[in-house]
Amino acid sequence: MSDLSHATDEEMxxxxxxxxxxxxxxxxxxxxxxxxxxRTNIGFAxxxxxxxxxxxxxxxxxxxxxxxxxxLLFEVPSNLALHKFGAxxxxxxxLVTWGAVASAMAFVPTPGWLYGLRVLLGIAEAGFFxxxxxxxxxxxPRADRVRMTGYFxxxxxxxxxxxxxxxxxxxxxxxxxxGFAGWRWxxxxxxxxxxxxxxxxxxxxxxxxxxxxxxxxxERTWLQNRLDTEARDTASTHHWPLKSSLTNPRIIGLxxxxxxxxxGLYALSFFLPTIVRGFSQMxxxxxxxxxxxxxVAVPYAIAAVVMVWWAHHSDHTKERVWHVAGxxxxxxxxxxxxxxxxxxxxxxxxxxxxxxxxxCALPVFWYLPTNFLTGASAAGGIALINTLGNASGxxxxxxxxxxxxxxxxxxxxxxxxGGFLAMAAILALVLGAAPKPKAPAQPDxxxxxxxTP
Numbered sequence: 171m172s173d174l175s176h177a178t179d180e181e182m183x184x185x186x187x188x189x190x191x192x193x194x195x196x197x198x199x200x201x202x203x204x205x206x207x208x209r210t211n212i213g214f215a216x217x218x219x220x221x222x223x224x225x226x227x228x229x230x231x232x233x234x235x236x237x238x239x240x241x242l243l244f245e246v247p248s249n250l251a252l253h254k255f256g257a258x259x260x261x262x263x264x265l266v267t268w269g270a271v272a273s274a275m276a277f278v279p280t281p282g283w284l285y286g287l288r289v290l291l292g293i294a295e296a297g298f299f300x301x302x303x304x305x306x307x308x309x310x311p312r313a314d315r316v317r318m319t320g321y322f323x324x325x326x327x328x329x330x331x332x333x334x335x336x337x338x339x340x341x342x343x344x345x346x347x348x349g350f351a352g353w354r355w356x357x358x359x360x361x362x363x364x365x366x367x368x369x370x371x372x373x374x375x376x377x378x379x380x381x382x383x384x385x386x387x388x389e390r391t392w393l394q395n396r397l398d399t400e401a402r403d404t405a406s407t408h409h410w411p412l413k414s415s416l417t418n419p420r421i422i423g424l425x426x427x428x429x430x431x432x433x434g435l436y437a438l439s440f441f442l443p444t445i446v447r448g449f450s451q452m453x454x455x456x457x458x459x460x461x462x463x464x465x466v467a468v469p470y471a472i473a474a475v476v477m478v479w480w481a482h483h484s485d486h487t488k489e490r491v492w493h494v495a496g497x498x499x500x501x502x503x504x505x506x507x508x509x510x511x512x513x514x515x516x517x518x519x520x521x522x523x524x525x526x527x528x529x530c531a532l533p534v535f536w537y538l539p540t541n542f543l544t545g546a547s548a549a550g551g552i553a554l555i556n557t558l559g560n561a562s563g564x565x566x567x568x569x570x571x572x573x574x575x576x577x578x579x580x581x582x583x584x585x586x587x588g589g590f591l592a593m594a595a596i597l598a599l600v601l602g603a604a605p606k607p608k609a610p611a612q613p614d615x616x617x618x619x620x621x622t623p
Contacts, residue, residue: 202325207333208272214337215353231571235564241292248297249553256377262368267294269364276358300556320481320533330470338463425558430594433562473525480530491602493534498595501527506588
């Protein structure tokens with residue numbers, strides 16, 4: 171182990187953050203990869219499941235969106251539980267329960283059972299994503315947070331880059347094995363890795379830097395002191411008690427920005443496979459299940475590369491607002507134009523621009539709430555933002571399905587998606603121009619001590 175006892179503060183930061191990233195980010199990314207795949211693989215299952223279960227577009231949209239009902243109800247309590255009990259135990263609990271429910275979806279006999287298990291899946295998974303965002307604040311100095319959050323959020327596009335062809339291949343290859351449809355095998359097999367990862371969470375996640383035996387004593391002390399100093403600076407400038415953070419207009423505004431962003435994300439995630447399969451009617455081009463999965467993967471692969479560069483650029487320039495609003499404006503313009511184009515290639519170019527815009531905005535966005543919330547207020551505030559934002563997870567697929575049934579195509583639905591993305595971009599600019607809020611006066615020092623980790 172290299173001796174850092176005489177290193178400068180900047181050398182210490184780079185060395186310690188590099189070691190933290192190598193230890194935590196790959197496992198966290200893998201967990202989120204499995205998490206996001208289990209949440210959205212219903213979009214691929216739809217290609218054959220809808221006929222087996224008799225689902226209309228609206229019924230499929232409802233099944234997709236019902237996940238978020240349970241998810242939203244238990245989001246804030248779950249994040250507060252992580253803050254109280256620690257990431258190792260709470261993440262393992264989430265992994266086991268969501269993996270079991272995800273696999274159980276293989277056995278649904280009717281739409282009603284599908285609806286019920288989607289609600290249970292949301293309850294089981296509640297708190298995972300905001301918990302991971304909160305967990306990163308326990309380990310990363312502010313200067314490195316956007317960049318490392320970008321690496322963690324790579325799991326979203328990668329889950330489609332890898333998950334799209336994986337899901338469709340499983341559906342095609344396993345169809346009829348032991349009398350089960352391919353989509354049932356896909357659900358069953360893709361739920362199992364979450365249960366296995368629970369053991370890795372127990373073994374490799376560490377709750378706080380002071381507990382990290384894999385850091386030297388000097389590294390542990392430096393990192394904990396750096397994080398404590400940043401937390402005190404944030405708290406002294408604008409300390410928000412938990413109750414106040416949950417009613418803070420800026421938190422509500424950030425939740426609405428996230429709503430618009432994820433409206434676009436979930437509309438793409440749940441319906442892009444269907445849009446690609448629809449090329450047979452639009453352009454006379456038909457594709458197999460595996461070919462559909464490979465085509466769907468392309469926009470996400472390109473977006474993943476650009477997202478990493480964009481997060482680095484934001485940390486380098488220290489600019490955040492336009493790094494959120496600019497990509498969202500790109501997505502807002504490109505998504506409604508996509509289905510107006512006259513070839514599959516041009517449609518996918520526009521969809522790729524939409525994916526780039528959405529994914530570039532995400533890691534920079536999550537810097538904003540952690541810039542003025544700490545401790546329990548951060549746990550509650552981040553969870554509330556995620557809760558408000560993920561309400562779009564119900565609204566986007568259900569509304570998209572309803573509009574598709576009513577109009578016979580996805581054109582109008584994509585204009586709605588563009589409208590929500592534009593709303594998010596405008597709100598980001600408005601909040602960026604507004605002065606930072608002042609924290610409410612504290613009745614006594616006891617409250618502040620209770621809220622600070």
